[in-house]
Amino acid sequence: MVIRKLAVLYLAGLISVRAGAGELSEADFLADLPVVLTASRLVQPLADAPNAVTIIDRKLIEASGYHTLTDLFRLVPGMFVGQKTGWFHNVSHGFVDEYPHRMQVMVDGRSIYLPSIGGARWDTLPLAVDDIERIEVTRGPNAASYGANAFTGTIHIITRDPADVAGRLLRIVGGDQRHGEGWFRWAGGDERLRQRVTLGLRQDGGFVHQNDDEFSRIFSYRGDLALGRGGGLSLQAGLLTGTRSNGKASNPTDQPHDQLVDSRFFQVDYRHEAEPGRMLLAKLYYNGLDTREDVPTLLAPGAYFDVDLLSERWHGEVQYDLELGQDLRASLGGYLRRDGVRSQTYFNSSDKLTAGSAGAFAHLEWRLAPAWLINAGVFLEDYELVDGVHLSPRMTLHWQPSTRHAWRLGVSQAYRNPVLFETSGYYQLTLLDSAGTPLFAARPFYISSGNLEPERMLSQEIGYLGQWPELGLGLDLRLFRERVSQVVDVVCPSGVSADCKPGGNPLYLARDWDNGGSTRQWGLEFQLKAQPRAATQVWVNYAFLHIDSHFGERRYSPPQQAGLHVQQRLPGEIELMLSHYWVSAFEPIGQGPLPAFRRLDLSLSRHFRWFGRNVRLGLTGQNLGGNYVEFSDEVPDNLYDRRWYLHAQMDF
Template identity: 35%
Template structure:
């Protein structure tokens, strides 16, 4: 923190030379809340913008880590190259309560509901900004926009002409190489990116576990991922344009554990992952008052890991067990969005979407058949200004889902302008989360090589599942303090959740298995309430200093009769959580930044352990210069410069590590 203190002292000496017009001319404009372009002071819900300066200053090279910059979020790497994220608690290994978009393309998994960050064919260097809508946003993006919406907006080809190369090398087996080429002319521009990334996430040898879920031994979480993606933008006429994207990735991963425990061998150490997507969009400006956009995309993810394991457990020989974690899932989607301005004080957006998902996984569904499901949606959002200082917003999504039939997700918000740049927002919204294929039909079964059943892990729920429901209410203040060059966002919220879907022990007990625990998913009885507050600020007192800070406090309670969840749910969010990112330009091309985080104790649900409170401090020192006409940046980043901490599981030990990077653009 000494570095930050020096930066603050220097800024006090130099701020007199800086005029107010140099900073905060306008509040950030966001696109993701209501599908309307609007400043954050006029958005109907809370939103955090992570811009490219924050991304670079953080030193993070994995996209999920950027959520550490958002109030109320907790982030952790789990295992098998999967990340967990929670917002106001309720986080598990699959982050199933978020809608994550990349340029409008949903990457929410139809199987688990997980977000497969590790095989997402996207370089962090190609991200322009990330908009995180904090709270339910099903009125704009439908079911599964339950806790938050994370919209990743990539750089257009026009923003990245020429060549770019980025190299990282560091401890814990960190290796990374990204190259990009951008070209074209005024009518057609393109960019093409290729990348190879390698990680070794945690300490491998575990000799002291803290909770009962782990065993001493060797744990493997190493990955090699290769991908290529491209984008082309066409200006077809002064009033129409088109866009096409594609991406391919392949991961050669090592995961699992090697301990003195027969069941550990059921986790294959070698894993193979492949993903691809194709996306097309056409945009047309019909008149100054009307424009429309249609987009279609196809995505495919395949995961494969298998092994033949002889199991002798408790004195019983269960024979050779065939572990086959093959999973293939696809998504096809087409969407229309129309933006209209009917009157000077009334505008809106409306449209519809049709989606088709498929999943095939013989082990997870005890069947070779492909599960299929289609959904259809129509949506609309209005923005009406009845008076100069009053803005009324409302919208809803009507959705027909293949499991849960028809749901309506409404939202309403009223924004009062106290003085220019200072507003109070009152909002209420309802959202649903539909069950995933695995929650509804999962029947994970391990077979013997001879064909007999060796173990049953999950069975489908009887009677089907209802969608989770949340009613969210908030009061918020968003302001811009120009004399202090400060942007401030304060939010108080109250969320009420029912029909929560959780994993419980099934009444099926006698399956002739070496693991006599059988699970199923069910709607937990009772309700869950989350209440608390969030604060985020952005302070830029001089051209040299940029500080972002956030704080969140949450109280979780439940009245369920389930002994497991009544203990775990209130602990699933840290009571207090804060983070800070400070960047300072030292001059002569030098720049330094500090990231600090404090995360309170929390319990990750289902597959996770209790994560004890921890402090984390990262630091980055970089310099930019010109070399033979090229833009060059070299940096060294130290992550977790304090004590080791445990992440998600007590066997995931995140230790101190350092890496260097070199970027060249020409």
């Protein structure tokens, strides 16, 4: 799709040959083939996109050797990747937060943003890295395309078509910290129905000094059904269940225990291209994450806190793309959504709380002249929990003086709707006895007054994309200025000190949120790609951010981040990739100061045929330098040490 990219699934294409392939003739040269890659099938050229976009494709995913999805985002300029625990991953583009509220994350167009507390629980995605075709990361606000919460960036993961992975695959990974993975995938079918089934087991020991083990059972399915001329239906479903170790023996109110995780989704996509240039896309999905956690304590024999949390999202949308002549393309659509949460501890209610929202969008891509292009888009949204209807417009002007150079000037307004915990939260721990009877209720830690407006961002940016193919060079540069107002910030009741303990009283008062904050920031990001030789590729990433914050968090994002990645193909089908990252000191939201750190990762893999099977063996080293502090300033809990992993996979 253009302008707004839903997962355009190729529901009608499968490798097949004409029955009884006949003799070659001049007809094979002279045939007037229909346009296969129609405009609506093509992804928008990066130079025409209204944002800076980084693509992590299949080749890069394999070369990186990363088996954890979030590690792949280290390849994106300005993206911070960290782990608070072995299983709690954090990916943020600006505003580094334990629960990154300000980025939209999608898998095949399905938002996996948690409506309860925000962010994505990456460890609960029923998704194998091997099933990912590519990842498109938009750096900067994108609310005009994807609505509120596509505030500082958008991650869109696109999974592999069953036709591209036909056959059976077995993959195992093992390494330090008791890391182990086993995956089996089957994919196949015929021209009418293609299917893919993936089963996986994953375990990990997390940080050396933390009780943060992970164990997951994963199932995912995708079936693509061709419905005849230009039409198709895709059905996806997934399930992840498992345990996450939590708590600490030294903490009397949070003793070691397991969080039980149950994550599931289903998704239906319908696509119909009645004629070239007219495409209808419809989508319906459900996401649910149920975490059950009984936290044992030493306060009374058998006493525990119940911190269960259920987050759900139902979403339906329709999109219509049309070409209005050679130079004008449009996309129109709308969605209806219902979010639901349930948690006695987080929301002080055993009932499910729901929040509805509806939105409509329109986009236009207009080529004024061969070198000039305008992208204009608007997203209109009505969210039940905030007053009024909010409009996220964007306009970009593109100047492409040649096929090698493209400039982009853009201005946009984006909103970030508060999550349900911010609008309706009432966080109170209640001590239960072994029979589940309340013994004692602690003072509420958060009570939301519910008077929140969406955060608002005004953004201006200049982008440049340059290519020098004869030198093997490509440059993606983004210079931006953003002003965020009505920042949702945690506050104590008026007149109370910053720790919410009035007059030195050890008993705290419940925290609330307000829209009192604002911040201004400007910065630049670039990615330079070089291919000095056919077998060598080099990426240089750099991001600089200046923050002028007027709310409780002053250093919420690293002022500088840099990355150098070198990929080398060696004789004998051996691939080598070395990645070096450097992140300057900063202070993630809600955390203590984090010192600057470096990290060096290595991946070495070899592909070969063995008894007619495709085999790939790999060795991955992570953080080959010294230990560094990861995400949280808790030392030694969050010391990231050196880790080695071995991978083996075979098609059969």
